[in-house]
Amino acid sequence: MPDTEIILAVDAVHATYNHAITALHGVSFEIRRGEILALLGANGAGKTTTLKAVSNLLPAERGQVNAGTIRYEGSDVARRKPGDLVRAGLVPVLEGRHCFKSLTVEDNLVAGGIGRSGRRAEISADLERIYAFFPRLKEKRRTLSGLTSGGEQQMTAIGRALMSRPRLLVLDEPSMGLAPLIVQDIFQTLRKLNSETGLSILVAEQNSAVALRYADHATVLENGVSVLSGTAADLRQREDIRALYLGQQPTPAAKSSHLHAVA
Amino acid sequence: MIADFDYQFFIEVLVGGLLSGVMYSLVAIGFVLIYKTSGVLNFAQGAMLLFAALTFVSLVERGVPFALALVATFAIMVVISIAIERTVLRPLTNKPPITLFMATLGLSYIIEGAAQLIWGTQVHGLDLGIEDVPLEIGGVLISQFDIFAAVVAAGMVVVLSLFFRYTRIGLAFRAVADDQFAALAVGLRLPLIWATVWAAAGLVALVAGLLWGARLGVQFSLSLVVLKALPVLVLGGFDSILGAIAGGLLIGASEKLAEVYIGDYFGGGIESWFAYVVALVFLLIRPSGLFGQKLVERV
Numbered sequence: 001m002p003d004t005e006i007i008l009a010v011d012a013v014h015a016t017y018n019h020a021i022t023a024l025h026g027v028s029f030e031i032r033r034g035e036i037l038a039l040l041g042a043n044g045a046g047k048t049t050t051l052k053a054v055s056n057l058l059p060a061e062r063g064q065v066n067a068g069t070i071r072y073e074g075s076d077v078a079r080r081k082p083g084d085l086v087r088a089g090l091v092p093v094l095e096g097r098h099c100f101k102s103l104t105v106e107d108n109l110v111a112g113g114i115g116r117s118g119r120r121a122e123i124s125a126d127l128e129r130i131y132a133f134f135p136r137l138k139e140k141r142r143t144l145s146g147l148t149s150g151g152e153q154q155m156t157a158i159g160r161a162l163m164s165r166p167r168l169l170v171l172d173e174p175s176m177g178l179a180p181l182i183v184q185d186i187f188q189t190l191r192k193l194n195s196e197t198g199l200s201i202l203v204a205e206q207n208s209a210v211a212l213r214y215a216d217h218a219t220v221l222e223n224g225v226s227v228l229s230g231t232a233a234d235l236r237q238r239e240d241i242r243a244l245y246l247g248q249q250p251t252p253a254a255k256s257s258h259l260h261a262v263a
Numbered sequence: 264m265i266a267d268f269d270y271q272f273f274i275e276v277l278v279g280g281l282l283s284g285v286m287y288s289l290v291a292i293g294f295v296l297i298y299k300t301s302g303v304l305n306f307a308q309g310a311m312l313l314f315a316a317l318t319f320v321s322l323v324e325r326g327v328p329f330a331l332a333l334v335a336t337f338a339i340m341v342v343i344s345i346a347i348e349r350t351v352l353r354p355l356t357n358k359p360p361i362t363l364f365m366a367t368l369g370l371s372y373i374i375e376g377a378a379q380l381i382w383g384t385q386v387h388g389l390d391l392g393i394e395d396v397p398l399e400i401g402g403v404l405i406s407q408f409d410i411f412a413a414v415v416a417a418g419m420v421v422v423l424s425l426f427f428r429y430t431r432i433g434l435a436f437r438a439v440a441d442d443q444f445a446a447l448a449v450g451l452r453l454p455l456i457w458a459t460v461w462a463a464a465g466l467v468a469l470v471a472g473l474l475w476g477a478r479l480g481v482q483f484s485l486s487l488v489v490l491k492a493l494p495v496l497v498l499g500g501f502d503s504i505l506g507a508i509a510g511g512l513l514i515g516a517s518e519k520l521a522e523v524y525i526g527d528y529f530g531g532g533i534e535s536w537f538a539y540v541v542a543l544v545f546l547l548i549r550p551s552g553l554f555g556q557k558l559v560e561r562v
Contacts, residue, residue, distance in 0.1 A: 055448065057444075057447065057448060060357065060444060060447055061444075062357060082447050082448060082450065083447070083450040083451065083452060083453075084450075085450075086448075086449065086450030087450060091450075092448045094444070094445060094448055098442055098444065098445035098448070099442075099445070100437070100438045100441040100442055100445060100446075101441060101442070102437070102441050103434075103437060103438060103441060107434055107437075107438075108438075110434060111434060111435065111438045111446075111449055111451065112449050112450075114431050114434065114435055114451060115446075115449040115450030115451045115452075116450060117452075160449060161449075164449070164450060
């Protein structure tokens with residue numbers, strides 16, 4: 001397998017915040033071009049830090065990679081500004097969506113096109129392409145994104161990233177705070193983007209059940225270390241993984257009693 | 264008592280106050296532009312205003328034609344603004360707001376000192392060719408210069424609004440103002456946006472400097488008009504251009520009315536500090552200002 005087939009190689013990465021708080025100490029994984037890799041782990045396992053390191057966004061939050069390398073299409077991401085990585089096709093969708101709330105949905109998308117330094121004609125062509133993937137966004141194009149629903153904001157954030165014509169899309173917790181049906185909808189669209197356009201996707205998820213259903217491979221993080229990698233199909237079979245690494249998932253019985261307690 | 268109330272006089276005072284408020288707004292807009300995009304309260308805005316007025320006056324006094332002096336001063340202001348952003352503020356990105364504020368405070372003294380060094384310390388008269396004579400409109404006397412200043416300020420606001428509404432860089436500006444981290448992640452060119460905003464702030468400083476300079480004479484106390492802009496910002500919100508305008512009008516009108524109608528109870532001269540009273544009361548009632556950023560959010 002030639003190295004060019006690896007679109008992203010993360011190798012033994014250590015990262016800290018403020019040079020003091022260690023967030024990652026030994027994260028490694030690789031993504032092949034055209035595949036979906038799920039990064040799994042409990043709260044605080046280091047998923048978000050890993051993704052920010054990949055997009056070189058850590059310095060903007062007073063974080064730094066101290067050891068290890070991250071190579072995107074063969075070149076070290078630490079030497080390139082986040083904007084340059086975006087223009088090279090490595091595009092993040094941030095945790096919590098981070099839409100431009102006081103801008104309309106369409107202006108959010110256009111901002112993505114401007115980030116890529118796209119020409120006017122390209123931007124309007126890309127808009128139509130994205131409206132085809134997310135018809136909902138076309139209906140809401142004139143609405144301020146802060147006034148749209150959580151699912152629509154997630155679609156806006158993904159659409160905005162797609163405006164940059166990515167080759168590797170890096171999503172942080174797209175399911176966060178969304179209803180199961182909408183989560184499924186979003187993952188189906190991601191899968192469709194992947195199979196129709198060959199887009200490679202790195203997605204961090206706490207919802208391992210959904211992520212493993214749509215991913216090709218998965219890597220599990222625990223306390224800032226990558227502890228396990230494999231094909232999604234293999235990992236799906238192993239119930240122990242959830243209990244061991246992904247935080248104790250409530251059994252159906254426990255879940256229903258929890259619901260009763262809330263009600 | 265009520266029957267004796269002189270409405271004509273009241274309107275005269277009110278209009279005079281509103282028009283002088285426009286001048287405050289103009290200074291405040293310079294703050295808002297920079298605060299919105301980078302979260303920096305640029306205390307040096309007043310020094311920039313002084314520097315612009317002083318440069319313009321000195322050029323004119325040396326025989327440079329009016330229009331040429333205007334263009335040259337604008338160019339100089341753009342260069343200075345961008346240089347400040349590059350050399351002082353960019354290296355301090357991500358530092359706590361108080362650090363940034365202290366940096367701009369220091370900067371304002373450096374700019375004033377530099378202005379003194381280059382152009383000397385004497386007071387200059389600045390004649391924009393508009394006579395400050397009262398004009399009678401519907402029985403109310405209004406200063407011609409005030410009207411001119413208001414028209415210029417309004418024109419400036421319209422130009423800036425159109426720019427931010429309909430251009431790509433304007434859209435990028437609004438995006439950065441909304442969520443800087445997301446703007447970075449989307450790949451927007453923050454340095455270009457910051458440079459544009461600082462250049463716009465330089466332009467605002469130039470216009471405000473000329474108008475204030477023509478009113479008060481170009482002298483070092485000119486940089487103190489920033490202190491007048493602060494209550495305006497408290498009232499209008501630090502991140503709203505519309506707020507800066509409304510705040511300026513409110514402050515201008517209220518301080519003139521207060522001076523005329525209740526000033527006597529305090530022995531007069533309350534105009535110079537009444538704005539701060541209004542600002543303090545406002546801070547207690549509505550800390551984010553009239554038009555301060557309300558989060559657009561579904562509940």
